[in-house]
Amino acid sequence: MKADNEKLIESYSDKLPPSVLEEIKVGVPGTISKEKLIQILDRSILVYKNAKVHAGECVGLVSAESIGEPGTQMTLNTFHFAGVAEMNVTTGLPRIIEVFDSRKIISTPSMEVFLNSKINQDVEKVRQLASSIKETRFGELVSEYSLNIFEQTLGIKLNSEIIADKGLTTKDIVKLIKAKVKNFEVESKSDEIIFTQKSKSEDIKDLYGIKEKLKEIKIKGLKGIVQVLPVKRGEEYIILTSGTNLKDVLALPEVDGTRTVSNDIHEVREVFGIEAARQAIINEVYKVVESQGLNINIRHVMLVSDLMCVGGVVKGITRYGVVSEKASVLARASFETPLKHLINAALEGEIDNLTSVVENVMINQPVPIGTGLPGLVTKMK
């Protein structure tokens, strides 16, 4: 490639995007004449401009229908793989609804934890890390509770096997518990812990209460991670989790923070910000679309995701989310709960300027889309 040809291509950088220029640079033979290169570039501009969405194109509705129509073919049932080493994560239509509704509590929160190259080939280390991430609660370590009503004590026998398996000692556990429990004397004998009420009150309820409270005390691991599963993904081992705690997982030195993802959109937004959340929505929806063998252009999903994230927070496509932001009272009222919107509009004296599609369909005026968009401007004499 001659230098002046390269310069010529570069001079088009304000008219064509870098990816197209790069393609031309790689694609044309080095011996090409200047005239022909100019021809190619000018033609590329033409094609590029034609490929862009035209003014007045109804992208929103086309996106909605393009996602909605294949959506009707989606299997409602999620597939279950009994016994297979995979987590059961919600897919299919329920998952898409969940993402687009931007639910705060999703049905199966999970993470894919990628590890850095130091340990991601070593199954044993990965397994160790996995079990250390998993949230262990005191209740899981107990083999027996014995409540002594006369002496007002609660004896707890620990399962030494499990404790050893988790790499813990009774001492550590007692230490942790002492910090959390007040009003009780805590004594420990090898594998038994005895709680005695300090103020000899007559109320047996407190003993029951402490029993239930103890069960929930976190002993080890990261909060929220209910289950872990090390699996091989390509050449390396990763950890799939059920339950998410992105922030704490990323803090671990073994974790590759550039690839680790959570399927909880709100968590992604909190940890990484809105741009990441936007991409997370696209990824999550597209994952389902692909798993169902459907063919939806990703741009449609991107548009929806953009709309959900444009305000800096993730809003669902619901009457509380995106729809509530519509400028037109009539458009909002035609979606859901019309009375609520009409009454609130009346209270505020809202004015509907009839600038969008739905309201103009309602009053039977040309919709400002396509042929209805351009207006005529004339100078009156």
Add this chain to the structure above:
Amino acid sequence: MADVYINSKFVGTVEDLDSFISNVKDQRRNGALSEFVNIMKDDRANEVQIFCDEGRARRPLIIVKESKPLLTEKHIKQLTDGEITWADLIRQGVIEYLDAGEEENALVAYNETQIVPNTTHMEITPGSITGITTALVPFGSYNQSSRLIIGSKNQKQSLGFYAANYHLRMDMDANLLHYPQFPIVKTSLHDVTDYDEHPSGQNMVVAVMCFDGYNMEDGVILNKSSVERGLARSSYFRPVSAEELRYSGGLVDTISVPDKDVKGYRSEKDYRFLEGDGIIYPEATVDEGDVIIGRTSPPRFLSGLDEYNLSAAIRRESSISLRHGERGVADFVVITENEEGNRLVQVRLREERVPEIGDKFTSRHGQKGVTGILVPSSDIPFSVSGIVPDLIFTPHGVSSRMTVSHLLELIGAKVGALSGRYVDSTLFEAEHEEDIRKELLASGFREDGTETFYDGRTGKQMLARIFVGNMYYLRLRHMVANKMQSRARGPIQLLTRQPTEGKAKEGGLRLGEMEKDVFIAHGASLLLKERFDSDKAVLPVCEKCGLVAVEDHYKNRKYCLMCGEDINVSYVEMSYAFKLLLDEIRSLTIYPRLNMVNKY
């Protein structure tokens, strides 16, 4: 010790349960107990249930004793000779009826080869697992069960000879097939049910092929010449009735030719078929709008003063006329009275229905199709021997539905037609395919049922050999003549000023939500507006308050209910439904003000 219940009522206990049950059964079989008694042993509850009440579905089975069915060759000979009857077999204890409960304690063999030591009963025929209409499907055992169900459902909708006294009846929506035939491929149920007394189809020559795509997607092609010769032709009957209702105050309707001064008088032309008694004469050919029965009713809402009023004497016209799109011939007139003693006039209309595009046909295998075109026999492909099919069926309908019986019937009826006999295709007991093929070969045809065909239009031989034979085809009651409807202008709803819905009300076809989206997605904004113009309204709006004003054309004045007479009015175009919405919003005590700016 076990509890005994009769018709679910506790009556006592027995010591030896098994001997008690066999005792009851024996007594029933030898006639000491009624044959309608059934006994059931419930092991888990340790009780006996005896039923002799009504409403139980029961079915007959041959009793098996010591691994031998009690029905012998002797019985069968006696039956065929007419020496004994079915009732005798029951009396002799050869056959008994079991209900659902007693069936639980029985072990029923399908046939003699399946009898094992503890078998108690044997089926009279293995085909008895199906009901009557399903058993009418030929070669049913070659099909997926769902196809049998569809096939039997289709048969219920077929036109035929539904009642021999049809000419005396006033059935609603009755259809009568002209020249019905008995099927060449029959099942034993056709004989048992006297199908030849009320057949409901015709044996047609069927070719399985495509023909210019007119039979794609479950279409069928009919031979126009066959149709003109009367193939699948039918009559449609519909009664029209009017009664002389009695109203309070001794007023009554009168059936007569209305006087010209009657309120709502149509035109003389509309009453031209009525005779002196106000009823149409038989065999009058009527068209839409023609009056069938002339009738006048007393005026509505008579108040005390009106009785002396001249206008009160004017009666209302309430004749019965043909609805939009209807035609026919007055077939039969009945003058009678109804349960309340009112005079009742019924006129039966008859219409000849020649098969046309859109009429529905089916074979007996759930292979229904809609006529796509009627082709003159000169253009239809013909075989070497000059056979022209009456109906062309698409081969694409078979592969996914796997109706093997459809193909077997085609070849079976071909053999039947060639040999001049009926072919038996009873469920599980049908004639064998190989035998049918052999017979076809012996008749001088290819044993696979295919024949060389020539295109009727070009005379050229077709590349593929065509699978052709006879089939029993049924015409179904869904005919376009009853369903077709179109509208350009027509009635509108009072409330919304939008077109009415449904054929009966001459309604429009709705451009729905999703269709609307198509217009928007194409950016065809102004076209969309035009399509939704059906309830267009140009309304005066008060410029001061933004509410719809009143325009009084009689007094030529405009006023606003809020602001009075002294107002400026702008005319705003909107859909009437939106005006209605504004009214409803106002009823919520919300003030929907229209702010108007100049459009230009």
